[in-house]
Amino acid sequence: MLILLPPSEGKTPATGGDAVDPESLSFPVLNSYRAKVLEALGTVSAHQDALALLGVGASLKDDVERNTRLHAEPAAPAHQVYSGVLYDALGYKSLTPGQRRKADESVLVISALWGAIRFADRVPAYRLSMATALPDVGRLASFWKPQLTEALAAAAAGQLLVDCRSSTYAAAWAPPPEQTVAVNVYTEVNGARKVVSHFAKHTRGELARHLLSRRGKAPQTPAQLRQAAAEKWAAELIPGTARKPHALNLILPG
Template identity: 60%
Template sequence: MLILLPPSEGKEPAGNGDPFDPDALQFPELKPHRHQLLAALAEVSRADDALEVLGVGKSLVAEVTRNIELHTEPAAAAHTVYTGVLFEALGYERLDAAARERADASILVISALWGAVGFADRIPAYRLSMSVKLPEIGKLAGWWKPKLTPVLNARAGDDLVVDCRSSTYAAAWVPPASNSVSVSVFQLRGGVRKVVSHFAKHTRGELASHLLTRGAEVATPTELLEAARERWEAELVPGTSRKAHQLNIILPEDHAFRAVGN
């Protein structure tokens, strides 16, 4: 099983420690592309219009400035750098040792800067969204797609791919349709299903946590549906030769977030 996550926009800088080692990241085939983007991001972040190009406000000047020297910034495991609703709901720090090992082996974060990183890969905090268009690079999702496709297709193999990414990051790699399932979240409102965003992130994080902690391996879309039904109302929309299966999780009208850690 392979679980795909989007990165969080906000990231927690490592307090101290060594810089990242480009040779230690998963997918060494991506090293030259990562090097090219690191250089392009540093150049953009030095420019007077850096905030505009990167699509961020003045409150994030410090994060943009950090982009200039990412080779020397302290690095930490990706699961501590990425923060936010989805990652809090997943709760890596609350997992037992076996579940953490499964997380390190099965989770990939699709990144605008790194292409793809594992949960245990050591990276610095950075500021770059897949929606950004960099000078001489272009739109990052389109730039990454031909580079990621052969590498991640090989990584996925015949494994079930559970795709919890947002559409922006999903554009950077389309897994083989036959063995991939995208995860959508709805909430009933007045008896009608409505697409949700905040609850979707939280629920996808909870789903990832559930898959990591339940013990039994999930190898097919049907088994994924059965696993999801252990916690939620859910349905599976079958895919086609070109379109992935879709797991729909339906939250009740009175759904509320559970406190982190409960």
């Protein structure tokens, strides 16, 4: 089982330690592409219109300035750097040592800057969205899609892929639909369903934690995933097609 997560928008900078070592990151075949994005991001972030070019507000000025020196910034494991609703709900720190090892092996974060990394990979805090277009790189989802398709093929082979990504990050890699289950979250009031955003992130984080911490074997099929999810939520499985992944719908009370 592999759990696919988006990065968090907000990130917690490391307070000290060594800078990122690209050769130590998972999927080193991506390093030349990471270097290209890193250079383009540094150039854009040093521009006088950097905030507008990156589509962020003035409150993130310090984050954008940090982008200009990421080669030298302290790095920390991705599970410490990524923060926010989903990652708070996953609660890596409160997992047992065995559950943490499982998380390090089973979680893939699809990143606008790094392409794909695992939880134990040490990276600096940065500010960049997959929806951004960078000079000489283009829109990042389009840039990463062919690279990730090739680089992640071996890691994904034979695995059930639990896709907890937002649509922005799902656009960067479309894994084989027959082995992928996209996780959707709805509230239901009087039989009417409504898509939620904040609670979707939280619930996806809770689902990831549940899959990492529950006893027994990890789900190996979409049906087994629904059964595992049904231990905590009202859950339904919508079968996929040749082009469309399965869908796991988690229904929250309104």
